[in-house]
Structures are given as structure tokens and as C-alpha cells.
Amino acid sequence: MLAKPPRAALESRALWLANAALVALIAGATPQIASAKDATAETALTAAADDAAAEAAAAEEAERNGNAILVMARNRQERLEDVPIPISVLGAETLQQQRVLTIADISQRAPGLTATTPNARRTGVSLRGIGKTSGNDNMEAAVGVIVDDVFLGHVGMTYQDFTDLAQVEILRGPQGTLLGKNTSLGVIRYTSKAPSFAPEASLELEGGLSQPAFRARGSFSDALAPDLLAFRASFFVDKQDGDIFNTNPAVGGRWHEQNRYGGRVQLLLEPADNFSLRLNADFAETNENSNTKPFMVDPATLNDGSVRGTTYSTRLARSYFGGYQPTIGSWNTIDIDEALPLVTRNYGGSAVATWDVGALEIKSITAARWFYFNATNDQEQTRFAISRSGTLVTTQQLSQELRFTGDVTDSIDYQAGIYLMRIETDSNGRSRFGPDAGAFFATHAQYAALNTPAGWELLQASLAGTRSVTNQHPISNSQAVFAQANWKLTDRATLTAGIRYTREQKTSTITRTIGREDGSPLVSTGNATADAIRATQLNTPYATVIGEPIDDGAFAWLINPSYQLADDVLLYASASGGGKSGAVAFDNNGTRRNVAPEETTDFEFGIKGQLFGRVLQFNANLYHTQVRNYQAVTNIADPTAATGFSSVLGNIPKLRAQGVELDAALTPFDGLTINFGGAYNDATYSDWANATCPRSFPSSVVSCDNTGRQIVGAPKWTGILGFNFEREIGSSGLSLYAWGNNTYRSSHNLEQLLSPYGWQGAYHLTDAGAGVITEIGGVRTQIGIAAKNLFDVHYTTSVNDFSNNAPVGFDGIGPRRQISAVVRASF
Structure with a gap:
């Protein structure tokens, strides 16, 4: 994500432009100048006002996005509150500070998520109580796990410590149209x-x-x-x-x-x-x-x-x-x-x-x-x-x-x-x-x-x-x-x-x-x-x-x-x-x-x-x-x-x-x-x-x-x-x-x-x-x-x-x- 200028700087720029517009308006009202520069004053006023509005809008957008949690739930960066999916998000600071390393750790911080982890082969991940229930290697999971855009096909691939993470997203409900096969109950997405x-x-x-x-x-x-x-x-x-x-x-x-x-x-x-x-x-x-x-x-x-x-x-x-x-x-x-x-x-x-x-x-x-x-x-x-x-x-x-x-x-x-x-x-x-x-x-x-x-x-x-x-x-x-x-x-x-x-x-x-x-x-x-x-x-x-x-x-x-x-x-x-x-x-x-x-x-x-x-x-x-x-x-x-x-x-x-x-x-x-x-x-x-x-x-x-x-x-x-x-x-x-x-x-x-x-x-x-x-x-x-x-x-x-x-x-x-x-x- 590109770095955004701080809101204070954007507000200062917007005020400067508004002031310029006001000066142009006063100048345009002076008789000696108005007769020769009416068109110029009007143009300057319009441009300054447009610039001021644009900068103010940019400041507002920067503030909104600056405080927002950004997710990749739909394969693109979006604000969490703009994505119409029930999602739990664990950010890098929480993951690091609270030692959230395994799926079992994540299950303590996301509603509806449970994990059975006696060993890799018998690992079971469930959302809302539904998921894989057998250690049979012929069967596949119904809760998908995606790490850096790669779907993990065997549930045992999740049996490890995950570190140096930017974010973990837990998406509840079927995600099969975008996020891979066998995600009929939800997805855990590591980034x-x-x-x-x-x-x-x-x-x-x-x-x-x-x-x-x-x-x-x-x-x-x-x-x-x-x-x-x-x-x-x-x-x-x-x-x-x-x-x-x-x-x-x-x-x-x-x-x-x-x-x-x-x-x-x-x-x-x-x-x-x-x-x-x-x-x-x-x-x-x-x-x-x-x-x-x-x-x-x-x-x-x-x-x-x-x-x-x-x-x-x-x-x-x-x-x-x-x-x-x-x-x-x-x-x-x-x-x-x-x-x-x-x-x-x-x-x-x-x-x-x-x-x-x-x-x-x-x-x-x-x-x-x-x-x-x-x-x-x-x-x-x-x-x-x-x-x-x-x-x-x-x-x-x-x-x-x-x-x-x-x-x-x-x-x-x-x-x-x-x-x-x-x-x-x-x-x-x-x-x-x-x-x-x-x-x-x-x-x-x-x-x-x-x-x-x-x-x-x-x-x-x-x-x-x-x-x-x-x-x-x-x-x-x-x-x-x-x-x-x-x-x-x-x-x-x-x-x-x-x-x-x-x-x-x-x-x-x-x-x-x-x-x-x-x-x-x-x-x-x-x-x-x-x-x-x-x-x-x-x-x-x-x-x-x-x-x-x-x-x-x-x-x-x-x-x-x-x-x-x-x-x-x-x-x-x-x-x-x-x-x-x-x-x-x-x-x-x-x-x-x-x-x-x-x-x-x-x-x-x-x-x-x-x-x-x-x-x-x-x-x-x-x-x-x-x-x-x-x-x-x-x-x-x-x-x-x-x-x-x-x-x-x-x-x-x-x-x-x-x-x-x-x-x-x-x-x-x-x-x-x-x-x-x-x-x-x-x-x-x-x-x-x-x-x-x-x-x-x-x-x-x-x-x-x-x-x-x-x-x-x-x-x-x-x-x-x-x-x-x-x-x-x-x-x-x-x-x-x-x-x-x-x-x-x-x-x-x-x-x-x-x-x-x-x-x-x-x-x-x-x-x-x-x-x-x-x-x-x-x-x-x-x-x-x-x-x-x-x-x-x-x-x-x-x-x-x-x-x-x-x-x-x-x-x-x-x-x-x-x-x-x-x-x-x-x-």
C-alpha cells in the first residue's frame, strides 16, 4: 500500500488553497483590476476552489483509510468494513505479542473456529462446528487454508508454527467462488x-x-x-x-x-x-x-x-x-x-x-x-x-x-x-x-x-x-x-x-x-x-x-x-x-x-x-x-x-x-x-x-x-x-x-x-x-x-x-x- 500524507499536511494545503481563492476574489472586486482581469480572477477562483475541494476530499479519504483495517478477503485490498463477509482479523502486532503461532492459537481468538490438533494427519479445522472429522488421507477438508495465495490441499500442511506474518483473516461461510476448492464452510487466510x-x-x-x-x-x-x-x-x-x-x-x-x-x-x-x-x-x-x-x-x-x-x-x-x-x-x-x-x-x-x-x-x-x-x-x-x-x-x-x-x-x-x-x-x-x-x-x-x-x-x-x-x-x-x-x-x-x-x-x-x-x-x-x-x-x-x-x-x-x-x-x-x-x-x-x-x-x-x-x-x-x-x-x-x-x-x-x-x-x-x-x-x-x-x-x-x-x-x-x-x-x-x-x-x-x-x-x-x-x-x-x-x-x-x-x-x-x-x- 502506498504511504498516504498525514491529515494535518493535507488540511494545511487545503487551507492555503482556500486562502488563495479568497485573495483572488478580493482582487477581482477592485475596480482598477477588475476591468482588466475579471476572467483571470474567475478562473483562479474556480481552480483554487476545485483544488481545495479535492485536497479536502483526499484528507478525508486518508483519515478513513489510515484508521481502517485492510483485508485481502476478496483477493484485493479493501477496508474491512466495506467487505460484505463475516471476517475476523488478527494483525501482525497481535500475532507477535500474543504468540499466536498455530491454528489452535487462532481458534482462541475467532468466534466459530475450532481446531483439533493431536498430530498433523489428524488435524481437523471446523467453522461453526463443521469440518473434516477423519484422519483418512482420501478425504479433503471443508475449511480451506490459504497461505500467501496458495491453497493447502492436505490439512496436515497446516500443522506448523506460522511466524513473520502480516495478518490472518478468518472468513466464515462458503468462499468457493473466489478462494479455491473445498472452502464450502470458510477459509483461514495467512499473509x-x-x-x-x-x-x-x-x-x-x-x-x-x-x-x-x-x-x-x-x-x-x-x-x-x-x-x-x-x-x-x-x-x-x-x-x-x-x-x-x-x-x-x-x-x-x-x-x-x-x-x-x-x-x-x-x-x-x-x-x-x-x-x-x-x-x-x-x-x-x-x-x-x-x-x-x-x-x-x-x-x-x-x-x-x-x-x-x-x-x-x-x-x-x-x-x-x-x-x-x-x-x-x-x-x-x-x-x-x-x-x-x-x-x-x-x-x-x-x-x-x-x-x-x-x-x-x-x-x-x-x-x-x-x-x-x-x-x-x-x-x-x-x-x-x-x-x-x-x-x-x-x-x-x-x-x-x-x-x-x-x-x-x-x-x-x-x-x-x-x-x-x-x-x-x-x-x-x-x-x-x-x-x-x-x-x-x-x-x-x-x-x-x-x-x-x-x-x-x-x-x-x-x-x-x-x-x-x-x-x-x-x-x-x-x-x-x-x-x-x-x-x-x-x-x-x-x-x-x-x-x-x-x-x-x-x-x-x-x-x-x-x-x-x-x-x-x-x-x-x-x-x-x-x-x-x-x-x-x-x-x-x-x-x-x-x-x-x-x-x-x-x-x-x-x-x-x-x-x-x-x-x-x-x-x-x-x-x-x-x-x-x-x-x-x-x-x-x-x-x-x-x-x-x-x-x-x-x-x-x-x-x-x-x-x-x-x-x-x-x-x-x-x-x-x-x-x-x-x-x-x-x-x-x-x-x-x-x-x-x-x-x-x-x-x-x-x-x-x-x-x-x-x-x-x-x-x-x-x-x-x-x-x-x-x-x-x-x-x-x-x-x-x-x-x-x-x-x-x-x-x-x-x-x-x-x-x-x-x-x-x-x-x-x-x-x-x-x-x-x-x-x-x-x-x-x-x-x-x-x-x-x-x-x-x-x-x-x-x-x-x-x-x-x-x-x-x-x-x-x-x-x-x-x-x-x-x-x-x-x-x-x-x-x-x-x-x-x-x-x-x-x-x-x-x-x-x-x-x-x-x-x-x-x-x-x-x-x-x-x-x-x-x-x-x-x-
Whole structure:
């Protein structure tokens, strides 16, 4: 954005011109001069008056834009209050000062946004309670994430610290006509700070006070060739000890840690006033002991009071395990020996070229991204060598977008373009079994048959050193054309309309192999019971199954009228439709069973703007969203099954979310901003009569009716209250600062089948900080203390129901209290 002159200078210029006009008027009235210079005086008066009016208008526009929050929600820079979309915005100062680094952090500051982040592959981002609910690599997200104009095709690409950001925008409601595929519920849009032609640098160091931690973030930008080529380089390091202790003396260590680093390099080439090329390369890695499930409960009975025959606890109570007591109900300890650090890598590059040819701006966005994920988990989380499992995922994405922006007439402007993307994933689900697996996985009858010294050897031989690998290889190609136009009907009324057509081709294959880890063939143990234990856990191998290919098209559309009630107040409404593409999928036994596309229809009505001399900035909106064929685990009719139903990844017929959202900021005086907002979200399954029942139901209940129940992971009430304060102490050059943010979520169920054990109670999360700021010699230095989860609240964002082999697991436990000392310098 071009720098604008200060209002005082513009006002002085306008007054000078007005004075000149007055002098010309007086001169023209003098008889000696008037007879000869009437025409000249009149011309001077008219010109001066026109100049004065123009300068005054420029001053007013400068003031309006100078105080405005500018967003790129519609791929162009606009004032927030002029965009007829419900948007939450986090600026660079808030992101930096409050340590907003991850999607989980952002979810504490934007109404309607929730995030589940147990690991990269199982990351789920939801708006209004609706989003991706499965770790299946064939499925795509319904809430899009865009970083520097590049759409991220795999949700795991969001699992990283984002630093050196200019802004984050959270757009609620379908955004599919302009902002890419699979954005039927909304978009999170990240914008990095751009290279600068003037020197600019920052360095921040952070040390843990409540527990050992070290974080560093820095950036530097300058011109390589004046007014032609600039660069920007940034990095981050994020290390913190885990808050869960491994009690196994043979392994020990702390888990639930942070161990992350990464960087970004950018080049900005501006060879002419109307052309720019921005090149970006970035890399981020996590390598941390983090993927654990502290177990909360292992019920002994079902909901009808009947006793469970085989449980996690009864398996470990067998004499083979010598009276071992598993860790149940602890937030702070685990007892494992099989897990390895979880590794995630995200890296890629992009080239963004912008050419302004006058009546038309052309923008090309070429990008490639790669994602790597390697999980090796202790499946049953004991100190015995039972089962090690996890998925190895590699993903490659290539994309090309070409946009055209211009004006048809003085009252109609448009954007149009094409979008191409290819994403290919290779996913390997792996299970490896140790010598204690047979004694754990045997049924009670099988264990009783082999519960002798000789039998224990057969129990060990049944599974020791064996493995099972299931490979899937989904490929998706997508092509889209889109257009959106704004028609200014009057000075205050505008109609926005858009349409997008997307065509996709999808394929996938699945293969399961079993064998021994050393590559040797499986041979019989010589005992039928031991062989039966092996067969149950290794499942049946099968050769490559080619999935049923998808070649389908879909439309996204938008009708969005708005009316400016005042210069800084906008009333808007919208009706829109979009969707999320289907998936080539398989049942666990390799049977082909595709998942149908989701279809979303959304209605919004809102008002936004600034009031009371721009003391109050607000955005309030009502919404009603319907989703058909929601992709999730559900029951389907299956005549081959004994119960008549099979539980598979499929489609829930219908759900809807409706409610009200508020996002506002109050600035009662210079130096203090109070942020407040929240949401009431009535999100229910409007048609889910054949739901898979939770494990707590007896097997005689083959299907459950969840119609009318609140959607998984959707708190009905959310509240956000925060503040930022900065005030100089006299004229000392020393300033005090303080900030805080509190987020409230009402109780909600986090288990995918709405298990009674899946409830997360209502809770508050509070972050806060304070310190001093000095500015000496052009260097701004900040020294302070920052705290996350100040009151050390225990909470989780994901719950796994119990099974015959596992208790209820809380695998999305949030970080415990973190208090740090922070030093930051910038110029």
C-alpha cells in the first residue's frame, strides 16, 4: 500500500488553497483590476476552489483509510468494513505479542473456529462446528487454508508454527467462488510480511519460566538492488519440555513436548511500476515426543448395566503380565516403551507475478508443496512390547492459478480466472507386533488354552516380529473456472455475484501385505490357537484393489447484496452454495465404497462498521448453513452383515448450523483496545437416523438415531474477551504494555459417534502478558513476560472411545500452563 500524507499536511494545503481563492476574489472586486482581469480572477477562483475541494476530499479519504483495517478477503485490498463477509482479523502486532503461532492459537481468538490438533494427519479445522472429522488421507477438508495465495490441499500442511506474518483473516461461510476448492464452510487466510526496500529487522528470544523452553524468531529484509530487487528472510525455533512424564524406567523421558524449527526466504522483483514478481521458499519441521493418549477411563459395564467381558484392563490383568497396573486417569503420566518421535515436514515454493496493464490486472500464482508425516506410536501404551503402529504419509501438490481483475464500466468491476491443481498422496498404515502381543490380543478362551509355561512360548511366537501394512495411493486432479463481479447499483447499494465450476478426476488404490519384519515368510507356529491369534490381528492380505474412479463436476455460487447505511456502516446479506468433493474410499477389508460429495447451502445477514467516531468497530451476523451428505463414519445397510448394518466412512444425510456471531473492538482512548466477541451455535444433525452406536451400547442395539443432537466438536456457546494496552510513562521514552485474552467454550461432545464418554466440560483458556517497551536510536525493544493457559486448565480437543483393546483416550490434550520471559528488538 502506498504511504498516504498525514491529515494535518493535507488540511494545511487545503487551507492555503482556500486562502488563495479568497485573495483572488478580493482582487477581482477592485475596480482598477477588475476591468482588466475579471476572467483571470474567475478562473483562479474556480481552480483554487476545485483544488481545495479535492485536497479536502483526499484528507478525508486518508483519515478513513489510515484508521481502517485492510483485508485481502476478496483477493484485493479493501477496508474491512466495506467487505460484505463475516471476517475476523488478527494483525501482525497481535500475532507477535500474543504468540499466536498455530491454528489452535487462532481458534482462541475467532468466534466459530475450532481446531483439533493431536498430530498433523489428524488435524481437523471446523467453522461453526463443521469440518473434516477423519484422519483418512482420501478425504479433503471443508475449511480451506490459504497461505500467501496458495491453497493447502492436505490439512496436515497446516500443522506448523506460522511466524513473520502480516495478518490472518478468518472468513466464515462458503468462499468457493473466489478462494479455491473445498472452502464450502470458510477459509483461514495467512499473509506473510513482504520484502521491503528499506532495512527492516526483528529478533525475539523467549525462555521458559514455568518449564524448560527456548524459542527464537527473527526476520531481516532489505534491498538487494535499490527500487528493483528486495529480499526477506525469517526463521523460528520452538523447543519446550513435555508436560507428560513417562514412568517406564527403561525409557523415561517427557512427552507432549514441542521441538520445531523452520524458515522462509522471499524475493521481490519490481522492474517496472506495473509489474512485480514475488518468489517464496519455506520449510518447517516438527520432530517431537508428542503423540500420546493419556487414558481417562476403562468402563467395566455397558450403558444397560451388563458387564463387558473383555476389556483393556482385563487383558492386562492376566498372569502373563505379572500383576501390571496400567496408567488410567492421569493427565501427567504415561507408561510406554514402543513410541518414537513423531516427524512432520512441510516445505514448498511459489512464484506470484502481478502485471497491471491499465484496464486489467493479471496475476499468476504457481506453487508446489510437499508434506511428510511419520508416526510410530505405542498402540496400547504400556511398558510391554505389544504393538507399535502409525502411518507414514507423503504428499505432493502442484497448483497454478491465473486471475484477471478489471472494470467493465464505472459501476461494475470483476475478477475471473482459472485454477489447476494436482495432489498425490502415498499413505502406509503400519502395525508391528512384539513378543507380548499374543498374550494381550488373545481372547479369554485362547489365553486360557495357552496359559502354561509352554503355552506362553506359543503366545509369544504367535505375533512376535510380525507386521501388517496397508497402502493407499489417492490422486486428485482439479480444474476450475471462476468469475465474481461487483455491480454498484447506487452510491450506497452494491450487488456481488459469483460462480465457479470445478471438474475433478480422482483415483486411488489399496493394498495390504503381511509378513515378518525381517522379510522372511510367515510360517505356522504349529499350534492352531496361536495361529488363530495371529490371523485375527494381521487380518487378511490382499493384492492391489483399484478404487472406483471419480470424474465429476460441481458449481459454487454466490449472491451477495450490500447497502452502506453510513460511510462506515455496512448492511449485507448473502446466499451461497458450494461443496466438498467426494472420495475414492475402501472398507477395511479392501471393498470399494466411495464417499459422495458434500453439498452446502448458506445464508448470512449481517451488519458491520465503525461507530462513535470510530471508537467501536463491530461485525455481527446471523447465519443458517445446511450440509447434505456430510462425510463421516456412519451406518449403511449391509445385507451381508449379521446386524443388517456396516459401520463405514460414508455420508450423514443432513445437518445444519444456525446462530449468531459477534466480533468487535472498542478503543475508549488511545493506547487501549478491548476485543470482545462470541457465538451462539445451534448445530445439529437434522437427519442421522442410522448412526453407528457408541461402544457403550450393547451389540444388540445395531443402530442409533442421532437426529436432533448437537454436532460433534461444536460448543453451543463461545465467548472471547481480550485487551491490548500500551502507554508511555510521562516523556521518558519508556512505555508499559499489557495484554490478555480469555476464551470460553460451553460443554460439547468430542467423540465421533457421540459416546457418553466423549464430553468435554465447559472451560476457559486465558493467555496474558505484560512488560516495558523502549525506543532508542530507532530500535524498539520489548521486555516482558507472557503466559499461555495461565490458570493451567486441563482440557482436550479429541476423544477416542473405548474398545476391547483400549480404554477411552484423550488424544488431543491441550498444552499446560506456559510462562516465558520475552525479549524482542526491531527496527
